[in-house]
Amino acid sequence: MATHNIKHALFSAIITLIISAPILGLDLESAGTELKLTGASTSTLVSIVLAAIVVFLFQTFRDSIMGALGQMPKLNRFADREPMPQEKRLKLENIFLIVLVAGALLWPFIASRGSVDLATLVLIYVMLALGLNVVVGLAGLLDLGYVAFYAVGAYTFALLSQYFGVSFWVALPTGALIAALFGFLLGFPVLRLRGDYLAIVTLGFGEIIRILLNNWTSLTGGPNGIGGIPDPTLFGMEFGRRVKEEGNISFHDFFGIAYDSTHKIIFLYLIALVLALVTFLIIRRLMKMPVGRSWEALREDEIAARSLGLSRTGVKLSAFTIGAFFAGFAGTVFASKQGFISPESFVFLESAIILAIVVLGGMGSQFGVILAAVAVTVLPELAREFSEYRMLIFGAAMVLMMVWRPQGLMPMRRIHIILKKQE
Amino acid sequence: MLEVRNLSMRFGGLLAVDQVSLDVQEHEIVSIIGPNGAGKTTVFNCMSGFYSPTGGQILFEGKEIQGTPDYKISRMGLVRTFQHVRLFGNMSVVENLLVAQHRHLNTNLLSGLIKTPNYREKERKSLDRAAYWLNRVGLLDLANRDAGNLAYGQQRRLEIARCMVTEPKLLMLDEPAAGLNPAETRELNQLIISLKEDYRVSVVLIEHDMSLVMEISDRINVINQGRPLASGTPEEIRRNDDVIKAYLGEA
Numbered sequence: 001m002a003t004h005n006i007k008h009a010l011f012s013a014i015i016t017l018i019i020s021a022p023i024l025g026l027d028l029e030s031a032g033t034e035l036k037l038t039g040a041s042t043s044t045l046v047s048i049v050l051a052a053i054v055v056f057l058f059q060t061f062r063d064s065i066m067g068a069l070g071q072m073p074k075l076n077r078f079a080d081r082e083p084m085p086q087e088k089r090l091k092l093e094n095i096f097l098i099v100l101v102a103g104a105l106l107w108p109f110i111a112s113r114g115s116v117d118l119a120t121l122v123l124i125y126v127m128l129a130l131g132l133n134v135v136v137g138l139a140g141l142l143d144l145g146y147v148a149f150y151a152v153g154a155y156t157f158a159l160l161s162q163y164f165g166v167s168f169w170v171a172l173p174t175g176a177l178i179a180a181l182f183g184f185l186l187g188f189p190v191l192r193l194r195g196d197y198l199a200i201v202t203l204g205f206g207e208i209i210r211i212l213l214n215n216w217t218s219l220t221g222g223p224n225g226i227g228g229i230p231d232p233t234l235f236g237m238e239f240g241r242r243v244k245e246e247g248n249i250s251f252h253d254f255f256g257i258a259y260d261s262t263h264k265i266i267f268l269y270l271i272a273l274v275l276a277l278v279t280f281l282i283i284r285r286l287m288k289m290p291v292g293r294s295w296e297a298l299r300e301d302e303i304a305a306r307s308l309g310l311s312r313t314g315v316k317l318s319a320f321t322i323g324a325f326f327a328g329f330a331g332t333v334f335a336s337k338q339g340f341i342s343p344e345s346f347v348f349l350e351s352a353i354i355l356a357i358v359v360l361g362g363m364g365s366q367f368g369v370i371l372a373a374v375a376v377t378v379l380p381e382l383a384r385e386f387s388e389y390r391m392l393i394f395g396a397a398m399v400l401m402m403v404w405r406p407q408g409l410m411p412m413r414r415i416h417i418i419l420k421k422q423e
Numbered sequence: 424m425l426e427v428r429n430l431s432m433r434f435g436g437l438l439a440v441d442q443v444s445l446d447v448q449e450h451e452i453v454s455i456i457g458p459n460g461a462g463k464t465t466v467f468n469c470m471s472g473f474y475s476p477t478g479g480q481i482l483f484e485g486k487e488i489q490g491t492p493d494y495k496i497s498r499m500g501l502v503r504t505f506q507h508v509r510l511f512g513n514m515s516v517v518e519n520l521l522v523a524q525h526r527h528l529n530t531n532l533l534s535g536l537i538k539t540p541n542y543r544e545k546e547r548k549s550l551d552r553a554a555y556w557l558n559r560v561g562l563l564d565l566a567n568r569d570a571g572n573l574a575y576g577q578q579r580r581l582e583i584a585r586c587m588v589t590e591p592k593l594l595m596l597d598e599p600a601a602g603l604n605p606a607e608t609r610e611l612n613q614l615i616i617s618l619k620e621d622y623r624v625s626v627v628l629i630e631h632d633m634s635l636v637m638e639i640s641d642r643i644n645v646i647n648q649g650r651p652l653a654s655g656t657p658e659e660i661r662r663n664d665d666v667i668k669a670y671l672g673e674a
Contacts, residue, residue, distance in 0.1 A: 282536065289535040290525050297511050297522040304509035307471060308523045308589060309497035419517040419554055419566040 009059030013052045020048050086416060093367065097280075100370075104273050108266040116262070116269050118381060120337055123272035124330045125373040129357040130279050130366060131326030136355065137364035137412065138292065139319035140299030141191075142199040144351055145206025148186075149179040149324035151346035153331025155213060158226040158341050168232035172275075172332045179328025180321045187320040191313050194302075206351055213343040225342025229335050231264055232271055239264035272333050279326050280366060286322070288415060295319050296414075360401060362408025371409050424449050424484055424625060425470070425501070425593055431478030432465050439465045441649045442479070447593065447625050452615065454628045454636045456660075457646035458669060463629045464506060466646070467597055470627075471503045472496040483593070498526060500592035504599060506629075508578045512571025516562060516581060519570050520553035523585045549588075556584040560614065576607040583614065593625045594618065600632045608635055615639055637661070645669070 024044055029036045039045075058065065084092075108116045128150060135143045156175040160166035166174070190201045213220050220226065231239055237251045251267075252259045286292045294315045297305040306312055335341050353376060361372030376394075383393055401409075425447040432440040440462040447453045455463045469476040472493035481489040488496055497503075511519050534542045557563040560580040565573060570581060579599060586594055596615070600608045616639055618624045630636045636643060637657045645652040645660060647669045653660060660666055 285536055286532075289532075290521070291532065291535070293514070293518060293522050294525050296514065300511040300513060301509050303473070304505070304511065305522070306473075306493045307497055307503055307505070307509075308585065309494050309502075309526050310522075311492075311494045414513065416515045416567060417518055417521065417550075419550060419557075 005060050005062065009056045009062075012059045013056035016052045016055045017048065020051060024048055086418070089413065090415065096367070101273075101277060105270075108269050113262050113265060116265050117337075118378065120265070120269045120272045120333075122374055122377045123269070123276045124334050124337070125354070125357065125377050126276045126370050127272075127279050127326055127330040127333070128354045129361070129369045129373045130276070130283055131323045131330070132354050133358050133361075133364065133366065133369050134283060134286070134295070134326075135319050135323035136358050137362075137369075138287065138299065139295040139316060141316060141319065142195065143202045143320075143323070144199050144348075144355065145202035145204070145209075146323070146327060146354055147346045147348070147351040148206040148209040149183055149327035150331045150334070150350070151209050151213060151343070152179040152182050152324075153328030154335040154341050154345070155220065155226075155331075156328070157332045157335040158229050159219070161229055162226055168230060168332070168336050172329065175332035175335075176325050176328035179331065180325035183321045183324025184317060187317045188313075191316040191320065203348070203351075206346075206348060210343050210346050210348075213346070220343075223342060223344070225340055225344075227340040229339050229341070231339070232268065232336055234267060239267060268333075268337055272337075275329055275333060279329065280370075283322075283326075284366060288417070291315075291318055356398060360398070360408060362411040364412035364414075365408060365410050368408050368410030368412070375409075425627070426482040427466070427470065427479070428482070429479040430466060430469055430476050430481065430489075432462075432469055432474060433477045439649050440469070440476075440646075443644075443646060443649075443651050444479075445644045445651075445654065447627055450619055450623055450625060451641045452619055452626045452628060452639055454630060454640040454643045455646060456630065456633075456636055456643060457652070460648075461646045462649040463646055464597060465649075467503060467595055467627075467629060470496075471501065471595060497589070500590070501595070502586045502589050502591040502593075503595035504582045504586060504597055506597045506601065508575070508582055510570040510573075510578055510581060510585075512569065514570055515567050516557065516570050516573070517550070517553050517566045519581060519585050520556060520588045521549055523588045524549040524552065526589065552588050556588050559587075560584045576603050579603065579607075579611070580614070583618075587618070587622070587624075591624060593627065595627045597629045598631065599628070600630055600635050608632060611635070612639055 025040050025048055027038050027040050029038055104119075107119055111119070128146070131149075132143065132146045135141050135146070153175040156178045157166075157168070157171035160171050160174065186202075186205050190198060190205075193201060214222055216222070217224075233239070233248070234251060236248055237254055238248050239251050250259075251263055294305065294310050295318075297308075298310060298312065298315050302312065305315070334345070338345070357372045357376050358369055360376065361368035361370070379397070380391075380394055383389075386393060427443065427445045430440055430443045431438065443462070443466055445453065445455070445466075455466060457463055465474065468474040469489065470481055472488070472491050472495070475490040479489070480487055483496075483499060483501055488499070488501075511522060514522070554563065554566070557566050560583065562573075562577060562581055562584065565577065570578065573581060579602075583594075583596070583599065599615070600611055603611060612635055615626055615628070619626060628636070628640065640657055642655065643657055643660045644654040645663075645666050652669055653663045653666050655663070
């Protein structure tokens with residue numbers, strides 16, 4: 001076995017050398033009009049050799065290293081414990097939720113302005129991830145273009161405010177409903193597809209929306225985006241230093257306190273918190289309703305579900321539309337938070353990150369998704385010192401996570417409906 | 424109530440079902456038998472809307488249903504089980520029955536979100552119906568288990584209960600006795616007869632277990648290599664020379 005490993009390791013090391021030597025070890029230099037091939041500096045050559053040695057060593061001791069990795073999950077002391085009864089678990093979950101919300105309510109009054117702003121972004125991602133969780137986690141439809149609905153929500157608010165002077169509170173439901181409408185319209189033709197095919201079509205749809213926003217300059221301003229999106233008001237009170245609209249009163253004047261620009265940020269954070277909580281509660285309720293059960297039934301066994309009279313299109317469409325609705329919610333809040341949006345905020349990477357949150361948190365698990373949303377949004381910020389390496393760290397963390405805990409941070413635990421014994 | 428006329432199903436160059444006809448009257452148990460690969464399940468798939476037949480007609484209560492989407496056929500009251508059990512394994516036993524009652528429970532989203540009394544009433548009724556059928560097939564004690572953890576025979580019974588809570592008019596069972604031991608087969612026998620006698624449901628049955636077929640069928644259709652071979656009462660089938668040949672080979 002050892003000789004086999006060494007042979008394999010030698011082979012891998014040589015391949016490493018063959019691949020990296022010409023790519024890294026040779027430099028192209030332009031001398032006047034000609035290109036000259038020169039050897040790279042010695043430090044580069046040394047690192048190439050070092051890399052080959054590392055590959056060799058890893059491959060030689062591969063079995064023991066992988067074995068050691070395999071031991072890791074046993075660090076989790078709770079892994080072998082009996083799952084607790086559902087009633088107790090639900091009670092714990094509720095306490096946890098209350099503590100979470102209480103903590104989140106206190107947060108803006110103890111944290112700095114920057115962290116409250118970041119927390120608002122986290123809440124927006126929580127909403128997005130909870131919405132996508134319905135589509136991917138519960139209904140089992142892989143949606144790679146979810147950001148499109150987010151964009152629809154944000155642009156609905158931006159356009160309505162630009163052309164019709166609509167306020168945040170009117171735009172919030174409108175944006176969500178129009179995003180839901182887009183979800184419905186897209187879902188109609190594509191939901192007969194499944195798996196990979198569906199993923200590709202949704203990916204295309206996401207790009208179509210972005211490119212459309214980018215190129216329809218007369219309406220959306222193209223890459224320049226739309227600015228001057230109004231902040232939300234509290235019962236007609238504005239949060240700016242000066243009142244923008246005739247007849248309105250500003251928040252600090254009304255309460256007779258000094259103007260403070262953090263008021264606005266805190267207010268926006270609280271709105272996002274309430275909306276995220278509403279999203280959470282509505283989806284949790286839906287999961288226990290017939291529609292939630294039919295999503296799961298279709299995911300588990302589509303043929304059986306159809307044989308029982310569940311319409312495939314209808315069920316998938318409802319998941320898609322509801323998911324899009326909450327993305328529209330998040331989009332409106334995002335537009336209001338930024339005050340300026342452009343197609344750049346709605347690239348494919350956003351869809352990928354939201355999907356990563358859902359997978360990382362545990363598909364179908366609401367608490368897991370919230371936890372993952374916090375982790376995925378906050379960690380890159382904390383790792384800012386590592387600047388260009390932070391995406392690398394992020395990627396490595398994702399890979400390790402999937403090796404150790406492919407079921408997610410907090411795997412989904414279904415809330416069963418209990419049939420009580422009848423006397 | 425169900426009439427199949429000259430049904431044909433072609434997959435490319437393969438004619439899986441060729442001119443098969445059969446009919447089912449109210450409150451009757453009709454069996455379809457035949458060697459493996461004879462096309463019995465294909466006939467089922469056509470009847471339940473999973474396949475759109477390439478020829479012939481299927482009439483259910485006088486209406487042509489060939490080519491109608493599967494879920495609509497199921498809602499008309501033509502419900503089937505599968506050769507390989509298809510349960511929602513991660514859901515509990517009772518939830519499997521609740522999914523099946525989706526149609527009865529189908530209220531709008533809003534009334535469910537705010538739990539109107541009407542919604543609660545419907546939910547309670549569907550739980551009651553689920554409990555009734557679980558009791559009927561002897562699974563009430565296991566109601567809150569995951570369906571995927573049940574023993575095979577229990578899964579078979581749960582699948583039948585799941586069909587029955589949809590209140591079908593015609594039940595199609597695809598090899599319900601496959602994999603059951605003799606005691607379980609006898610129980611199944613009684614259950615199927617009771618479905619007909621007590622719940623006034625017609626049953627179409629695909630089955631290899633001859634003792635089961637002969638005992639409970641009112642009529643039997645034999646299919647061989649996609650073509651109808653014989654049909655008649657169990658007595659007639661038992662004495663039919665063609666059937667004996669097809670099953671036992673030329674003597």
